[in-house]
Amino acid sequence: DAGVTQSPTHLIKTRGQQVTLRCSPKSGHDTVSWYQQALGQGPQFIFQYYEEEERQRGNFPDRFSGHQFPNYSSELNVNALLLGDSALYLCASSLTDDIWGEKLFFGSGTQLSVL
């Protein structure tokens, strides 16, 4: 049973460019959340997708957008990249019926470097 898979594993972009990160949730999961983890910090919640809609959003600008597809996979898009967007981007999946939240699984992340 594959866990949460993310691609690519590493990415280098320059300021002003746009980037798309991809995530496939764990089998059976229908909800995808994205987190940003800066170096030496804890992950910060970006947003969550369920039924192809953004259900919740953290304190991130509109440059960060996402999408969820009918097969529950998801994309994170970041426009007009800034140096400060350099971070590990984590995707996490869960089953929305899991109200106790003890089945949130993280992928290994995409390391984004903005030069």
Added chain:
Amino acid sequence: QQQVKQSPQSLIVQKGGISIINCAYENTAFDYFPWYQQFPGKGPALLIAIRPDVSEKKEGRFTISFNKSAKQFSLHIMDSQPGDSATYFCAASIPRDTDKLIFGTGTRLQVFP
């Protein structure tokens, strides 16, 4: 009020010793407190979690102690092993919102043989 404060930033423990990591929160609406373990190059993995209706939860060598009145909770790793060397994060969330975790800043644990 949304912060979770974690200490220490780093911890060095000898094999067989006890590792203790502490976290404090302000938001009394938090009702779910997980601990995550993260190895280099990997995503966080759930280690153990507690809800405020109990003061302690133990799973193997890992124990969470929870003090609701002090708004503090801690992770104790008994008989620490070199394989426990990782970064540990505490986190918290509000009811029915457990995917939106507020993480602490992490503790880098090194266990020496």
